[in-house]
Amino acid sequence: MAAPAVSDEAIAAFEEALVDADPAGAKRQLQALPGWSVAQLADGLVVPAFDRLGGAFERGEVALSQLYIASRVCETLLDELRSGARPSDAPRPRxxxxxxxxxxxxxxxxxxxxxxxxxxxxxxxxxxxxxxxxxxxxxxxxxxxxxxxxxxxxxxxxxxxxxxxxxxxxxxxxxxxxxxxxxxxxxxxxxxxxxxxxxxxxxxxxxxxxxxxxxxxxxx
Ligand code: B12
CATH class of the missing domain: 3.40.50.280 (Cobalamin-binding domain)
Incomplete structure (x- = not known):
């Protein structure tokens, strides 16, 4: 299912928490969207925030080290959200x-x-x-x-x-x-x-x- 729209303010707040290496702040933004799947959070919040960060990096407003830390914070948060999905019995391609x-x-x-x-x-x-x-x-x-x-x-x-x-x-x-x-x-x-x-x-x-x-x- 497509991600519902996330406000620019929420994306900006998530981006700011990532740049500030503030996992608790970033987590609050994810928690403000309860019940969202990893895919919906990725499309609605994570990718737009990183696109903005990429632009800020190109303009010299954020350092590479900040991008790196931002990604690590995000990886940890997304891992926490991992669903406990079990492989299905239906035949699946490799x-x-x-x-x-x-x-x-x-x-x-x-x-x-x-x-x-x-x-x-x-x-x-x-x-x-x-x-x-x-x-x-x-x-x-x-x-x-x-x-x-x-x-x-x-x-x-x-x-x-x-x-x-x-x-x-x-x-x-x-x-x-x-x-x-x-x-x-x-x-x-x-x-x-x-x-x-x-x-x-x-x-x-x-x-x-x-x-x-x-x-x-x-x-x-
Ligand atoms: C975070 C980041 C980094 C981090 C990465 C950390 C990490 N652990 O991943 C660090 C700091 C290490 C980094 C390093 C560099 N980076 Co960088 N980085 C980014 C940034 C800001 C975000 C990338 C990201 O994680 N996005 C979020 C993820 C979730 O999005 P995504 O990967 O697109 O995935 C989504 C979809 O695309 C899709 N998807 C992805 N893969 C697939 C595959 C299939 C089959 C399908 C169907 C879908 C799909 O699903 C995902 C979820 O929806 C981008 C800017 C941008 N807008 O992408 C620059 C960017 C990619 N980086 C760039 C550059 C230049 C570099 C460096 C060369 C910088 C340097 N001077 O050293 C190095 C190179 C490192 C290397 N050799 O790989 C440039 C590339 C420019 C170019 N023309 O190629 C960009 C575009 C920034 C910019 N605007 O200048 N970077």
Missing amino acids: LGVAVLEDHHVLGKRILLSVLRAAGHTPIDLGHGLGAEALARRAREERLEVLLVSVLMLRSALRVKELVAMLARDGGPMLPVLVGGAPFRLDPKLADEVHASGWGRSATDALRLVAEVVDDWAGVP
Whole structure:
């Protein structure tokens, strides 16, 4: 379900608490939205606050160290919210989630939480992996869908290399789904790097996985 709108004031207050490295203040903002899922909090509060922080960083108003601390505070809070979802008995595709090249891990953590809450058992392949290493891990893990998160344009462009490597291996092509800031900023980018699909939010990942799995089931 899409996140209801959060006021600009609430987003600004959450951002301020993160910049001030004030976990209690940040938690108060999350608690002001009782009953919200991790996906809804991500879309409504976390991503907008970090987009604002990214702008402030570009303008030189916040330091890299503040971004780092802000992410750590947020990671801890989101971990506390993790639902106790148990894997479902329904057959599920083998999913892998990774951050290609860069070290921005918050989106991957949210993605993992949302997939788990929906009954999937995704494999966390880590972050900072090069295209070759990731292609190898994907094959070793016999993945059926690979979800790649990237936050830097340079890393996003590497998806093309990753897809080419997977295609070179022969066998059925592994669907590669992508997401992260570069794809949100340029919706044509996913096609340019030959991704099988892209999503704006972690909730989109659920729809995309269902779509690619359906497409595969339709292949004779
Ligand atoms: C926090 C942050 C950091 C933190 C990261 C800490 C951590 N543990 O993750 C730290 C301080 C380490 C950092 C470092 C750097 N950063 Co930084 N960072 C950010 C910032 C502000 C927020 C990123 C974030 O966490 N957003 C919140 C998460 C939840 O959002 P998300 O990842 O987009 O995920 C959501 C969706 O996109 C989606 N999604 C994500 N993945 C996927 C995948 C699939 C398949 C699907 C369907 C959906 C999906 O679901 C998520 C939930 O809704 C961004 C600005 C921005 N607007 O993104 C800059 C930004 C990404 N960083 C940037 C830069 C330049 C750097 C550094 C190079 C800075 C430096 N001088 O060293 C380093 C590079 C580090 C590296 N090699 O990776 C630039 C990149 C510019 C570019 N053109 O590439 C940005 C855009 C800031 C800017 N405006 O300049 N950064």
